[in-house]
Amino acid sequence: MNRILATAASEFRIAFRNRWVLIATALMVLFSLVLAAAGAAPTGDVGVDRLSITVASLTSLAVYLVPLLALLMSFDAIAGEVERGTLPLLLTYPVSRLQILLGKLLAHLAILALALVLGYGAAGVMAFVTDPASITALPSLWRLIWTSVLLGAAFLGLGYTLSSLSRRPSGAAGLAMGLWLLFVVLYDLGLLALVVTDSGGALTTHVLPVALLANPADAFRLFNLSAASAVAEAGGIGGAASAIALWKSAASLVLWPGAALLLAWAAFRKVTP
Amino acid sequence: MTSTLKISHLTKRYESVEALRDVSLTLEPGMRMALLGHNGAGKSTMMKIILGLIPFDGGEVSVCGGAPGSAAARAQVAYLPENAAFHPALTGEEQIRHYLALRGEDAGRAGELLERVGLGHAKRRRIGTYSKGMRQRVGLAQTLIGRPRLLVLDEPTSGLDPVSRRDFYALLDGLAAEGASILLSSHALTEVEARTDRILILARGRLVAEGTLLSLRHEAALPVTLLVTPAAGAAEPLAAALPGAEPTADGRLRLDCTQADKLPLLARITAQGERVADLDVIPPSLEDIYTHFGHGEAA
Numbered sequence: 001m002n003r004i005l006a007t008a009a010s011e012f013r014i015a016f017r018n019r020w021v022l023i024a025t026a027l028m029v030l031f032s033l034v035l036a037a038a039g040a041a042p043t044g045d046v047g048v049d050r051l052s053i054t055v056a057s058l059t060s061l062a063v064y065l066v067p068l069l070a071l072l073m074s075f076d077a078i079a080g081e082v083e084r085g086t087l088p089l090l091l092t093y094p095v096s097r098l099q100i101l102l103g104k105l106l107a108h109l110a111i112l113a114l115a116l117v118l119g120y121g122a123a124g125v126m127a128f129v130t131d132p133a134s135i136t137a138l139p140s141l142w143r144l145i146w147t148s149v150l151l152g153a154a155f156l157g158l159g160y161t162l163s164s165l166s167r168r169p170s171g172a173a174g175l176a177m178g179l180w181l182l183f184v185v186l187y188d189l190g191l192l193a194l195v196v197t198d199s200g201g202a203l204t205t206h207v208l209p210v211a212l213l214a215n216p217a218d219a220f221r222l223f224n225l226s227a228a229s230a231v232a233e234a235g236g237i238g239g240a241a242s243a244i245a246l247w248k249s250a251a252s253l254v255l256w257p258g259a260a261l262l263l264a265w266a267a268f269r270k271v272t273p
Numbered sequence: 274m275t276s277t278l279k280i281s282h283l284t285k286r287y288e289s290v291e292a293l294r295d296v297s298l299t300l301e302p303g304m305r306m307a308l309l310g311h312n313g314a315g316k317s318t319m320m321k322i323i324l325g326l327i328p329f330d331g332g333e334v335s336v337c338g339g340a341p342g343s344a345a346a347r348a349q350v351a352y353l354p355e356n357a358a359f360h361p362a363l364t365g366e367e368q369i370r371h372y373l374a375l376r377g378e379d380a381g382r383a384g385e386l387l388e389r390v391g392l393g394h395a396k397r398r399r400i401g402t403y404s405k406g407m408r409q410r411v412g413l414a415q416t417l418i419g420r421p422r423l424l425v426l427d428e429p430t431s432g433l434d435p436v437s438r439r440d441f442y443a444l445l446d447g448l449a450a451e452g453a454s455i456l457l458s459s460h461a462l463t464e465v466e467a468r469t470d471r472i473l474i475l476a477r478g479r480l481v482a483e484g485t486l487l488s489l490r491h492e493a494a495l496p497v498t499l500l501v502t503p504a505a506g507a508a509e510p511l512a513a514a515l516p517g518a519e520p521t522a523d524g525r526l527r528l529d530c531t532q533a534d535k536l537p538l539l540a541r542i543t544a545q546g547e548r549v550a551d552l553d554v555i556p557p558s559l560e561d562i563y564t565h566f567g568h569g570e571a572a
Contacts, residue, residue, distance in 0.1 A: 002374060002377065003374065003375055003377075005374075006374030006375060006380075007371075007375075009371075010363065010367070010368075010371045013362070013363065013367060014360055014362045014363065016360040017363075017399075018362055074557060084358050084360065085354065085356065085358035086358050086359060086360060088321070088324075088326055088352075088354050089353075089354050089357065089358075089415075091326060092324045092325075092326065092347060092351075092352040093347065093351065093372065093375045093376065094344055094347040094348045094375065094377070095375045095438055096374060163371075187421075205436075272326070272327055273321075273326050273327075
């Protein structure tokens with residue numbers, strides 16, 4: 001455990017010096033505030049409190065931004081060590097490869113959590129200031145934070161996997177962007193095409209729910225939208241949320257980080273310095 | 274006491290290339306062993322196998338009684354890679370604190386370790402601002418953590434100035450005296466000469482020579498060179514009295530002879546009495562021995 005903590009402390013320090021903490025936090029705060037401000041317009045008509053609206057908007061934002069931040073922080077984790085030539089020495093120390101990965105994960109998760117809390121927090125404060133009734137939506141803000149951390153953990157693990165597989169930071173960066181595009185953009189486009197062509201057939205009722213749960217980004221969106229009373233505002237693919245039990249999307253969100261970490265471990269074990 | 278490192282009939286292949294072929298060696302506690310060889314002779318490969326970083330194809334390797342790379346072995350082995358590299362964003366002290374923590378040692382000793390390698394003044398600066406020699410010293414500092422039983426040092430003195438090299442070897446002497454075994458590779462043959470107990474020469478993956486400098490000299494049977502400085506005005510008669518002597522550019526006479534002929538030749542030179550002003554005996558250097566073994570047996 002001490003070895004994991006020591007690794008995490010070093011990684012956190014490096015990320016802080018490389019301004020990753022600052023970049024992640026600034027990005028989250030900026031986007032959250034923009035969304036909170038933009039969400040101010042429709043409140044009067046819908047009759048829901050401001051924070052619920054903000055959380056719904058933040059959920060849509062997080063689906064894109066959290067995986068992106070996680071991949072940006074993780075693509076260099078192993079490939080960078082290989083390129084700098086620091087990996088051989090590290091691996092001669094009495095520390096296992098899993099411990100190294102866990103240490104890095106801990107540091108990166110801490111940074112992500114910090115950025116999320118500050119970003120969502122800023123949006124939350126803005127909602128409270130303009131609409132005191134927002135207090136009722138506080139649980140949904142909390143839910144958004146911890147599910148975002150889980151989503152981030154899944155993509156951090158996937159990022160370490162790519163980093164181990166490519167062994168070059170430039171290659172890992174390319175793969176990470178490809179993965180992001182695939183999971184966050186193309187996957188949903190594909191599902192959308194499926195729904196349109198199938199028009200309510202067997203594919204939509206059987207394959208779609210499984211497909212949505214299989215993607216951590218979609219599971220995240222499903223869970224937050226169906227858990228909140230905000231399904232109506234979000235619409236779109238969120239409409240499918242009602243058909244899937246809450247525990248299923250929650251399970252997907254909890255299982256993904258572990259699975260991604262196992263993948264990363266398997267890939268890292270194959271790296272010969 | 275048991276051997277710190279025991280390698281028998283080690284073989285390692287990369288595709289069709291044999292990186293190491295039937296290499297055997299034993300390293301006892303307190304012994305300093307130098308590994309010599311050209312680039313690509315297999316030095317780094319052998320070190321990485323000992324450290325458990327890469328697998329091998331045949332033979333046996335035992336490190337501190339365990340398998341290379343096992344938890345027990347890693348806890349007792351320190352490594353200094355060639356061109357030691359560290360994260361540029363960390364300071365020397367932070368980096369050493371991290372390594373101390375990974376070995377389960379008190380991180381507070383980082384400053385003291387850096388003092389020992391002469392980096393005390395720069396410990397709060399980022400490694401990114403360090404010179405190559407300073408990075409090398411950070412590398413040395415981390416090998417001193419936790420009384421290792423075996424130190425594997427790949428080109429440890431590259432990038433160090435002559436004074437630092439001397440300090441470095443003094444440090445090694447101290448560690449060896451405490452019972453640590455040291456395996457180091459080097460290109461700087463002259464410094465290895467005086468500072469190691471045994472010398473190993475690798476050529477194309479094979480161990481072509483092993484022994485002390487003295488025994489290798491005997492085995493190579495390379496000629497000894499004698500340089501005779503004639504007394505004033507005695508150059509010509511002296512040259513006439515010593516057949517085979519060749520005049521050098523600085524007015525001395527050069528004679529080459531085998532080890533066996535050395536003493537008779539010396540007797541002949543000293544018999545010249547007043548004509549000889551000075552005499553230097555130059556044994557074959559490690560460079561010569563290295564060239565002899567490195568090229569001679571490889572074909």
